[in-house]
Amino acid sequence: MAAFYDGLLILCGFEPREIDAERPRIERAFEKLELGPEDMVEAEAWVREKHDVELAGLRKLLGAWLKELIDLVLAGEEGKRIVYYGFPAMVRPGYLIASSGENLYCACPDTILCHTMGQIFNRLDSILEAGEVGGLPPGHALCSLWQIKVGALAKGFIPPPDLAIASSYFCDMGSKADDLLAERYGTPIYYIDGTMDSAWGEYPDYEPERVEFLGAQLNGLFDMVSETIGVRIDPEAWEKANRFVLEYYTRLAEITGLMQNDPVPLSSTVIELATILPPACTGRGIPEATRALDLLIREARERVGQGRGVVEKGSPRVMLFIGNFSDPRISRMIEESGLAVPVSFFTAPAPWPKPTVRYESMGERMADSEMRQGLYHSTYGLVKRTEMAVQSTPVDGVISNYLFNCRPVALLSHIAKSWVEDRTGLPTLSLENDVYDTRSYNAQAMRTRVETFAEMLKAKKRAGTA
Numbered sequence: 001m002a003a004f005y006d007g008l009l010i011l012c013g014f015e016p017r018e019i020d021a022e023r024p025r026i027e028r029a030f031e032k033l034e035l036g037p038e039d040m041v042e043a044e045a046w047v048r049e050k051h052d053v054e055l056a057g058l059r060k061l062l063g064a065w066l067k068e069l070i071d072l073v074l075a076g077e078e079g080k081r082i083v084y085y086g087f088p089a090m091v092r093p094g095y096l097i098a099s100s101g102e103n104l105y106c107a108c109p110d111t112i113l114c115h116t117m118g119q120i121f122n123r124l125d126s127i128l129e130a131g132e133v134g135g136l137p138p139g140h141a142l143c144s145l146w147q148i149k150v151g152a153l154a155k156g157f158i159p160p161p162d163l164a165i166a167s168s169y170f171c172d173m174g175s176k177a178d179d180l181l182a183e184r185y186g187t188p189i190y191y192i193d194g195t196m197d198s199a200w201g202e203y204p205d206y207e208p209e210r211v212e213f214l215g216a217q218l219n220g221l222f223d224m225v226s227e228t229i230g231v232r233i234d235p236e237a238w239e240k241a242n243r244f245v246l247e248y249y250t251r252l253a254e255i256t257g258l259m260q261n262d263p264v265p266l267s268s269t270v271i272e273l274a275t276i277l278p279p280a281c282t283g284r285g286i287p288e289a290t291r292a293l294d295l296l297i298r299e300a301r302e303r304v305g306q307g308r309g310v311v312e313k314g315s316p317r318v319m320l321f322i323g324n325f326s327d328p329r330i331s332r333m334i335e336e337s338g339l340a341v342p343v344s345f346f347t348a349p350a351p352w353p354k355p356t357v358r359y360e361s362m363g364e365r366m367a368d369s370e371m372r373q374g375l376y377h378s379t380y381g382l383v384k385r386t387e388m389a390v391q392s393t394p395v396d397g398v399i400s401n402y403l404f405n406c407r408p409v410a411l412l413s414h415i416a417k418s419w420v421e422d423r424t425g426l427p428t429l430s431l432e433n434d435v436y437d438t439r440s441y442n443a444q445a446m447r448t449r450v451e452t453f454a455e456m457l458k459a460k461k462r463a464g465t466a
Contacts (some may be wrong), residue, residue, distance in 0.1 A: 004037040005030060007257065008044045011053060011372045012120065013063030022070070029073040030344030033095055043121045050328040051119075052267055057296030061289055062120060063272050068107065068285035069116040069279075076159025081229050083166040087111045087145060087377070091279045092366050093165060093221055094194075095241035098282035101231035103424040109158050110149040111280035111325065114275065114436055118143040127151040128437055135180050141204045141405040143173040144437035148181065163228045164209070165221065169194040170376055170408055190224045196408075198378035204353040205386075206371045210354035211357075213362030214371075222363065238362055245278055246288055246392035251293035256349065259342040260393065263309020264317070265300040268331045268341035272323030275346050302436070311340045316396040316457035319389065320344045321416075324435045333443035334399070337454040350388035378412045383419050391423055398428040399450070403435060427460070429453040 005026060007021055008344035019026065030036075052058055075082050083106040086096050091108070092330045096104040116125040123451045125314070128144060136142045152158045168191040194214045198206065222233035252274055258265055273289030277289050303309065324330035334341060346450070352372045359365045374381035390398055400416045403409045417430040431449060433441040 005035075005040050006121075007045070008040045009063070009066070010413045011044055011059060012066055014058035015065075015446075019097065025074055028077075030071040032073050034155075035118070035123070039121060039123065045347060046122050047120060050269075050332065051076075051271060055270065055296065055299050057265075057292050057294070057299055058270050058273070060228070060292035060295055061270070061277075062283045064277065064288035064292055065112065065273070066120065067111055067117045067288055068281045068283060071105060071114055071283055071285075072107060072109055072158055079103065080105040081231075082106075082159060082161040083163045083165065083225070083229065083422060084109055084149075084161040086167060086171055086178075087279060087439060088171065091282075092241070092369075093136075093218060094235050094282045094347070095244060096222070096237050096362070097225055097229070097231070098224075099240040099244060100233050100237040103332050104229070104231065105398050106282045108280045109152065109275060110145045110458045111295060112149050113157075114145070114325035115150055115276065115280070118436075119273070119328055124148065124326055124437070125439065127157070127287060128439070130154045135184075143177070143405055144434055146173060146177040148436065150177065153181070153185070156392055161187055163187070163225065164189050166191050167194065169196055169205075172407060188224070188228050190221050194201055194376070196376070196378050200380050203374055203377050203381035206408065207375060208357065211359065211364055211367045211371060214376075215359065215361055216369035218363030218366055219361055220363075233362065235362065242284065244282075248290045248293065249340055250348070251290060251297060253349065254297055255293065255300060256343065258297070258304060258346045258380065259347075261304045261309075262317075262340075263307070263313045263315070264340040265303035265309055265341050266296070267310045267335060268320060268323055268344070269328040270296070271341075271344070271347060272325070272331065275323070275344065301337065309340070314461075315340045316454065316461050317342055317365065317394065318399050318457070319393060319395045320399050321386070321401050321412075322346065322435055324433075324438070326436055327438040327442070329443040330433075330435075330446070334450055337451045338445070338458060339397075339399075339450075339454050342394065343389070343393045343437055345389050347387060348392050351388070351392075352385070377407075379415070381418055382408075382412060386416050387420060387423050390426060392418055395463060396427065397426055397453065399431055399453070401430055401431040401435070405434060427453070427457065 068212045070164045081104050083097055087108045094106050108138050128147050131147030132138050134154040164178050164179040164187050167174040176193055178189045182189050315338050320341050359368050369377045374385035398420055402413045413432050417428040420428045
């Protein structure tokens, strides 16, 4: 017998047999999330209006996020050992932990809530408000991702973890807010310490001591996981974790290649959903989304063959730094302004240097990779990687949408604009926003600046072809 949530779940790619098999879990999860019949009606209308539901792959991708949400909400009462990590902290430890034993749940809960309670249900505001009341007040430039995590815990939407992993040098807000979890729920916290100090211009080089120090921190995490969760992190888990995500990223790279066509076949809202799922989830969301990408690849190829796209052929193309996690209206607004978004910083196939030293421990190998990628190297490393990303894909401009309340990213702001314009000659819009909480930085608030930038790029493009 159909229930009030069946229509939404089928719209989001669930098969009827999947719904029947999971009804008790679905109903319990929605009960805990305080989602009733009216919420489902509103969510279905929201999804149809804001997402390209013509695409079966997109619908399956939304379903993968929902399945991960259900697993997150029920992890505690189903007796799972729970490990939370933050975004954008290093996610590879999460894959290793998830690959090391049974009956584990390891994920980034706030990012999952953004992509479900935000992008599907449009119900994030009450969670943010609970986080503000629960210890992270508004008006202090505090991380809204952390407000979501604290609010969801306070409302009982998600269970407290058995262990939390915090980065105390990249995302300093994370380590401070994890102290709140420790005080309130008695959660053991492991702080991954390190340093972002680096001479300007040093990247891609770095001192070996940085790898040794960060590697030792990561190895210490693996020891704590063994003591706290009771699972051993070994080389077999490393190989399993790598295999686990390789198929997904191979498909994502193929979609990134298809996005280079003119017109661009898929909306950047679709690409954002696909790009952020692996950093957020280490459970069944990844294999579910891998199958969704197979559908998306086929559908994108069909659109390329038909000459169909999100914006008109010949429209200016821009690289976006990061897509909006919680509100698809932001990316839609950019595309409605006549800009194609074939690539973001996180999908650009920018190369990074190959390893020059063979490190033996898992922690050091992981640390070496992070240093080479640039994100955890330094502000200069991040700026340089931005330049490499821009140069890897033909675009007419860049939208550097930085988070005002994220200190590591806010450091980029106007530095990235001047650097990219000086090095590549591409017009760059430095756009302050918040990709998690859109109560202040919404599509309408940013529309004028984006439309003005779009008109400038269109005029420049016309002049270049005259």
